[in-house]
Amino acid sequence: MSAAATRPNEAERYYNYAYLDEQTKRMIRRAILKALAIPGYQAPFGSREMPVPYGWGTGGIQLTAAIIGPDDVYKCIDQGADDTTNAVSIRKFFARVADVATTEDTAEATIIQTRHRIPEQPLKAGQVLVFQVPQPEPLRGLEARETETRAMHAYEEYGLQYVSLYENISAFGRIAATAGYPVMVEERYLMSPSPIPKFDNPKMDDNEAILLFGAGREKRIYAIPPHTRVRSLDFEDYPFEVQTWEENCALCGAEDSYLDEVVLDDAGNRMFVCSDSHHCGQRRAEGHVGPMAGHQLANPVAEDGQ
Amino acid sequence: MSEPSKPLIIVEDLAKTFTLHNAGGTVIPVFEHLFLEASPGECVVLSGDSGVGKSTLMRSLFGNYVPTRGSVRVLHKGAYVDITGASPQVILDIRRRTLGYVSQFLRVIPRIPTLRLVMEPLLENGVSIEEAEARARALLSDLRLPERLWTLPPSTFSGGEQQRVNIARSFIRRYPVLLLDEPTASLDAENRAIVVQLIRDALSEGAAMIGIFHDEDVRDAVATRLFPVLAYKVAA
Amino acid sequence: MSAVERLASEPLLRVADLSRWYGSIVGCRDVSFEMHPGEVLGIVGESGSGKTTLLKCLSGHLEPTSGKVEFDTRRHGMSDIYGLSEPDRRRMQREDWGFVHQNPRDGLRMRVSGGANVAEPLMNLGRRHYGEMRSATIAWLERVELDTSRIDDKPRNFSGGMQQRIQVARNLIHGPKLVFMDEPTGGLDVSVQARLLDLMRELVRDLGLAVIIVTHDMAVARLMADRLLVMRRGEVVETGLTDQVLDDPQHAYTQLLVSSVLQI
Ligand SMILES: Nc1ncnc2c1ncn2[C@@H]1O[C@H](COP(=O)(O)OP(=O)(O)OP(=O)(O)O)[C@@H](O)[C@H]1O
Ligand SMILES: Nc1ncnc2c1ncn2[C@@H]1O[C@H](COP(=O)(O)OP(=O)(O)OP(=O)(O)O)[C@@H](O)[C@H]1O
Ligand SMILES: [Mg+2]
Ligand SMILES: [Mg+2]
Ligand SMILES: [Zn+2]
Numbered sequence: 173m174s175a176a177a178t179r180p181n182e183a184e185r186y187y188n189y190a191y192l193d194e195q196t197k198r199m200i201r202r203a204i205l206k207a208l209a210i211p212g213y214q215a216p217f218g219s220r221e222m223p224v225p226y227g228w229g230t231g232g233i234q235l236t237a238a239i240i241g242p243d244d245v246y247k248c249i250d251q252g253a254d255d256t257t258n259a260v261s262i263r264k265f266f267a268r269v270a271d272v273a274t275t276e277d278t279a280e281a282t283i284i285q286t287r288h289r290i291p292e293q294p295l296k297a298g299q300v301l302v303f304q305v306p307q308p309e310p311l312r313g314l315e316a317r318e319t320e321t322r323a324m325h326a327y328e329e330y331g332l333q334y335v336s337l338y339e340n341i342s343a344f345g346r347i348a349a350t351a352g353y354p355v356m357v358e359e360r361y362l363m364s365p366s367p368i369p370k371f372d373n374p375k376m377d378d379n380e381a382i383l384l385f386g387a388g389r390e391k392r393i394y395a396i397p398p399h400t401r402v403r404s405l406d407f408e409d410y411p412f413e414v415q416t417w418e419e420n421c422a423l424c425g426a427e428d429s430y431l432d433e434v435v436l437d438d439a440g441n442r443m444f445v446c447s448d449s450h451h452c453g454q455r456r457a458e459g460h461v462g463p464m465a466g467h468q469l470a471n472p473v474a475e476d477g478q
Numbered sequence: 479m480s481e482p483s484k485p486l487i488i489v490e491d492l493a494k495t496f497t498l499h500n501a502g503g504t505v506i507p508v509f510e511h512l513f514l515e516a517s518p519g520e521c522v523v524l525s526g527d528s529g530v531g532k533s534t535l536m537r538s539l540f541g542n543y544v545p546t547r548g549s550v551r552v553l554h555k556g557a558y559v560d561i562t563g564a565s566p567q568v569i570l571d572i573r574r575r576t577l578g579y580v581s582q583f584l585r586v587i588p589r590i591p592t593l594r595l596v597m598e599p600l601l602e603n604g605v606s607i608e609e610a611e612a613r614a615r616a617l618l619s620d621l622r623l624p625e626r627l628w629t630l631p632p633s634t635f636s637g638g639e640q641q642r643v644n645i646a647r648s649f650i651r652r653y654p655v656l657l658l659d660e661p662t663a664s665l666d667a668e669n670r671a672i673v674v675q676l677i678r679d680a681l682s683e684g685a686a687m688i689g690i691f692h693d694e695d696v697r698d699a700v701a702t703r704l705f706p707v708l709a710y711k712v713a714a
Numbered sequence: 715m716s717a718v719e720r721l722a723s724e725p726l727l728r729v730a731d732l733s734r735w736y737g738s739i740v741g742c743r744d745v746s747f748e749m750h751p752g753e754v755l756g757i758v759g760e761s762g763s764g765k766t767t768l769l770k771c772l773s774g775h776l777e778p779t780s781g782k783v784e785f786d787t788r789r790h791g792m793s794d795i796y797g798l799s800e801p802d803r804r805r806m807q808r809e810d811w812g813f814v815h816q817n818p819r820d821g822l823r824m825r826v827s828g829g830a831n832v833a834e835p836l837m838n839l840g841r842r843h844y845g846e847m848r849s850a851t852i853a854w855l856e857r858v859e860l861d862t863s864r865i866d867d868k869p870r871n872f873s874g875g876m877q878q879r880i881q882v883a884r885n886l887i888h889g890p891k892l893v894f895m896d897e898p899t900g901g902l903d904v905s906v907q908a909r910l911l912d913l914m915r916e917l918v919r920d921l922g923l924a925v926i927i928v929t930h931d932m933a934v935a936r937l938m939a940d941r942l943l944v945m946r947r948g949e950v951v952e953t954g955l956t957d958q959v960l961d962d963p964q965h966a967y968t969q970l971l972v973s974s975v976l977q978i
Pocket of ligand 2: 763
């Protein structure tokens with residue numbers, strides 16, 4: 173993150189640096205600072221119209237726009253992959269409006285915008301992970317009244333969140349919820365981690381990077397500063413657990429990464445591969461091989477003839 | 479015995495007049511300047527024609543009707559308490575511990591099994607559930623209420639059966655003062671005799687009673703004195 | 715608690731000169747009374763007489779225009795409930811009170827199962843052991859005579875009477891000191907109503923609960939309440955022992971109210 177607002181050549185630009193006007197960016201930065209100061213608290217902000225529909229991550233895009241500077245290296249992932257249509261267009265957007273270098277390499281990026289995943293590779297101090305959040309309020313499904321959920325946060329009344337876990341156990345014999353699994357931040361604020369798989373929840377705890385969450389339609393920003401305690405909710409007799417797989421990654425053989433199931437043909441053949449495409453590629457480059465290494469999926473970009 | 483025992487209930491200068499606000503303020507004076515006492519072992523039987531005010535007096539003693547003036551002092555937990563000026567909690571406590579009442583009918587009949595209904599006064603006074611049940615069973619047997627009825631709520635019982643449940647509830651424990659408003663009215667001769675015996679037993683154990691008995695045989699068998707309510711009729 | 719202790723105890727609730735106006739319309743005015751632990755108080759009166767307004771003021775849902783409501787809270791002792799901070803008041807409502815609404819929709823979460831509805835108050839008190847809460851829920855469903863095999867059904871799949879039983883269980887499971895009820899049997903047909911009343915009467919007695927119940931049905935009042943407040947145009951016109959008020963009403967309005975009921 174560098175101070176884009178004070179760039180000397182700013183006046184020469186035809187457009188606002190990083191799309192948003194400085195006024196708006198300052199407003200968003202103030203909300204970010206407030207969110208960082210109160211980890212897990214949903215700070216309201218004046219969300220702007222963005223050139224993409226809601227659901228494409230307008231909240232995350234506004235956050236990125238408010239913090240990005242020309243020296244940043246930007247990465248954008250969608251479901252863990254750098255190469256989906258969404259990820260590619262958002263990356264191109266920032267390359268154009270913010271003049272930044274882009275990357276698929278997690279370690280190299282200074283800002284990573286994400287939907288649905290936290291990269292497998294541990295983040296470092298100095299990195300910012302920006303989440304696109306469709307529904308910031310973890311209690312919304314159980315309590316429709318905004319005044320009431322606000323009071324619940326204000327007074328730390330979180331019994332209701334356990335009702336959903338209770339329902340889960342009653343229905344499935346275990347806590348079956350897999351994504352958007354609620355957490356307590358610093359034992360104070362209940363927070364929705366956006367629709368990441370609960371597999372990624374433990375990565376938020378004591379993370380070295382800054383985690384920022386933006387919900388465009390709901391006009392909320394919240395944050396987890398570095399080294400914050402993040403605990404996934406559970407019951408004494410039903411402790412929190414993450415997903416596990418029988419299989420390893422078919423391409424890189426990873427045993428400990430989050431796997432996507434890929435259906436290969438009409439005959440029902442399928443394979444499991446890392447959802448984090450960069451992580452998988454890097455492992456293969458390092459010489460790791462899975463049982464189906466060399467499969468065409470291993471090299472989709474080359475297949476496209478680019 | 480050296481000294482006569484204290485009266486358990488003392489009624490002084492009692493008056494009752496009904497005012498019917500919605501019938502043009504009609505006033506129905508029933509009695510006034512009424513004095514009455516009952517001591518342990520006494521059974522005072524109220525007498526007088528229909529409409530003279532026997533039930534009205536009885537209900538006033540129980541705290542069910544609000545007397546126009548005067549006091550009804552009951553020896554409750556070692557002290558005389560005026561039920562006419564007492565708070566609802568105190569009245570309920572007096573009824574729970576000191577003052578029993580057998581009305582002609584069961585007033586409120588919730589769907590509680592008969593056995594449980596009869597046990598209730600004991601349970602409310604801290605008797606264990608086992609002992610309460612044993613005593614309730616014994617009393618219901620004495621009153622010859624068929625055992626198949628014990629697990630049923632009394633709402634569907636005959637008048638005589640209901641009346642025996644009612645009597646059982648009031649004789650299951652020794653209330654120091656017992657008010658009886660025609661407790662034997664719907665009973666046959668045999669059952670009447672059983673109730674007479676229950677009353678005599680309670681009197682000999684020191685209870686004080688005030689009762690209304692239309693049946694002369696029953697009255698003669700239990701009354702220690704008669705109390706003509708007409709004597710306190712409001713002068714027209 | 716035995717009867718003596720109950721009697722000797724300090725008041726649980728103390729209401730002084732409570733009034734609530736809706737602009738120039740009176741909701742209730744100058745209401746004062748005390749309640750002791752284990753007492754069941756009935757509030758009766760015709761439609762529009764201010765029963766619901768008074769109940770809302772007493773239960774912390776509607777701030778009175780003037781006057782005071784004090785309650786013997788577990789955490790703070792006798793306190794002016796509107797003087798407590800909002801979180802303290804909400805905690806008191808959660809921990810010390812229950813509220814059974816006339817319409818189950820107002821008192822239940824229709825989107826979660828009957829079982830979770832019953833267990834929620836335990837979670838609100840910080841209980842975090844699923845198995846224990848599940849057993850407690852089953853025990854309470856039995857206590858309110860509901861088929862425990864239907865524990866995971868949504869409330870909408872239950873009849874009106876069954877929904878009220880869920881509401882009763884939900885409002886008793888956490889061991890409240892005082893339960894408010896606004897026409898709890900109002901929307902039910904007569905036979906269902908009678909069974910629910912019997913059940914509630916038994917529970918209230920067994921638990922030694924204090925209850926404030928609003929009803930316009932004198933039979934409900936007689937069955938449930940130890941004591942009545944009779945309201946008319948926002949004011950309490952008569953108060954006393956339930957059988958006294960119903961059998962020998964003193965105020966013209968109460969006489970009318972009682973006589974308009976054929977058989978009670
Ligand atoms: N709740 C009431 N409201 C108004 N008037 C009443 C009420 N109860 C009794 N009365 C009137 O008081 C008078 C005395 O009635 P009460 O029932 O006490 O007579 P009683 O001596 O018990 O007669 P009976 O032998 O027929 O039972 C009657 O005129 C009666 O109408
Ligand atoms: N929110 C409100 N705004 C204005 N007036 C109100 C409001 N709520 C109640 N009132 C008025 O206050 C008075 C008392 O109403 P309340 O709802 O307390 O009566 P109630 O005794 O509960 O009646 P019911 O038996 O019909 O439920 C009525 O005149 C009513 O119209
Ligand atoms: Mg009579
Ligand atoms: Mg109402
Ligand atoms: Zn892989």
